[in-house]
Amino acid sequence: MNSSTGITHQTPPPISLYLKVWLALFILSTFSYMVDYLQLQGMLRWGLIISFMLLKASLIVSIFMHVFWERWALIGSLIAVPTLLISLIILMAIEADFIHLNRLLFFAH
């Protein structure tokens, strides 16, 4: 077996690393809760919510799920496949906007 295969064949990272990530997740969750509590609106709100969400997601995937220690063949497959979903999100958003417009036009009277 190759020596750089996953976390199994290396010395496991110190527990303090997990505690730090845990603390970071706590702080980020508090921040995203504060966004709602302080009633921030508009682009600021969506920008903050999305960035805190992505930061938390990447911390969980890279450290807790050990992806940081995996080989690039796995990392690439895990990133590439869900990335295709962005096109589905864009298509559905465009179509939903169109339907909404039609409903406003034809349901109004």
Added chain:
Amino acid sequence: MASVNNSSNSSVWQEISTDFSGDQRVFQLSWGKTMMWMFLLGDVFVFSCLLISYMSVRITTTAEWPNSADVFSLTIGTQTVPLLLIAIMTFILITSSGTMAIAVNYAFQDKLRRSQFLILATALLGLSFVGMQALEWSKLIHEGVRPWSNPMGASQFGACFFLITGFHGLHVSIGVIYLLLLAKKLSNNHRQKPENRLSANAVEIAGLYWHFVDLVWVFIFALFYLW
């Protein structure tokens, strides 16, 4: 072989092409771990379908979408705090992810007793999460929210809420059962024949599932509750 952490940009692509083109297994992982990743990748698509449908119906509806900060508020004494129960659920799930990560770490250090204890703690936290979700469901059902109607505005709100949180809650419940079975097997581990013993790998695979459940909640929390 290039190592993951200090590889420059060109050796990243070199490593990917070597792994995929060589006459060998592409993913140099145990079959169990590979299959768990494949399952999770499939689950990514299931949850994306639910969340993207939620986006669609929320954009298309002409009725007013209920304000989640008010719908999910909790009144303590005289003060009403928005989203309090959801915030507590979020912190509980993050904590359970933390205990699970440390359980995997102890399993790799061969400290199975500690690992088993932390797995049980994780299952307990997961169970309390499901309990709070049941509380939230009964509160909304009591207020008249149904999968097909909603007295507070857009009827699609009910459908999205019950489907998305229900499917996530099902994952948490299955995860709790998974973790309890794992802890039971670990406690019998020393009495097993060496070839039947669980390795740290089995704990890591269970950890992957549990962290994924936490990961999905990160998206649900942001997109459904905060949006």
